[in-house]
Amino acid sequence: MIPAAFEYVRAGSAEEAINLIAEHGDEAKFLAGGHSLVPLMKLRLAQPSVLIDVGRIPDLSYVKDAGDHIAVGALTRHCDVENSPIVMEHAPLLAHATSHVGDPQVRHRGTIGGSLAHADPASDLPATTLALDATYVVQGPNGTREIPAGAFYEGYLTSVLADDEMLTEIRVPKMNGAGWSFQKFNRRAQDWAIVGVAAWRNGSDAGVALVNMASVPVLATSVGSAIASGASIEDAAEQAAIEADPQADLNASVEYRQHLARVLTRRALEEASA
């Protein structure tokens, strides 16, 4: 399968990328690692007329300790996130969830920013960064703005990123020793989650987010509230699907997804509380 024809340009910096996308309009797309976009283009589900390759921008691949949070450059590859000592120490949930993205070959090429900007509710990192209350930094023609993960996702494969904005950095609050768990339920290795749960807990504070339980990643706020008010893990997990709005597909009915969300949330909270 071959993508539809497109024009290809390379950006040497974020500024140049933003100028190029302003020049080429809404038919242009950014290309980072290409492991979400290129498959869509091969299936002709996406047919951008211009690809702006940001994959060679040298200064957007990094992990930094920034005091109360860690800062991850948007072009940092999954393999570099999962193996980063800083991520492993301060955001082990992110390191672990990243190690479940695709397979090793995919993680050698795919980037954290590309995955988040793609805004697929079935992928692991949108929900994981949502559970961790991450902030996304985006750059546009008028400078940068910070968007909380909870305000970033609008719908299936849709975010609040403007056509001329680029995600440049992900800021993840340090977990400060909180317990955590990532539960990914699928039938075959390397598949997307039928349902996934990213969770952390630190005493009466907990954050739980759901993968593939709506058209956007879902923050299960009722579970967090239940834990905060002293509910048992079992009772809190019963609240897991309240904020969700799952779809039925070949893998699972709506009811089955809701059931999985409750079971996986219970397992996640048990592991995060251990």
Next chain:
Amino acid sequence: MEISITINGQVVSADVEPRTLLVQFIRDDAGLTGTNIGCDTSSCGACSIHLDGEAAKSCTVLAVQADGGSVTTIEGMASADGTLHPMQQAFMDNHGLQCGYCTPGMVMAATSLLEENPSATEEEIRIGLEGNLCRCTGYHNIVQAVLSCTKS
């Protein structure tokens, strides 16, 4: 667009359309057909090669993305005198192939895996090869072959 990619130590230059996939460049422009196209959707791993030293699925990389880079394919694994790479020899010794279609990709993925984790356990090998499918389901001997190449 004029691009150059070093494949198995040889610079291959061609004028390609931007939509050309790396696997097409390898097979059609460089004439190296050891790299197979399987699922064509980045699931099966038959097209695995090394790009700048790390396993990648060449059906999901545009050739223009690899411009200036270095690729190793299965043809580049054996020594010039024909001596097989230890991983190739291990697949042979352990009967790690049946129809052989997945084998080039398996060998490339397995060598990359052990490059990163030279003393991988059986479980780590099984997880590490999750991106490569064997339609003959010959996984047991594939895993044994890779295991025999680990440093204990």
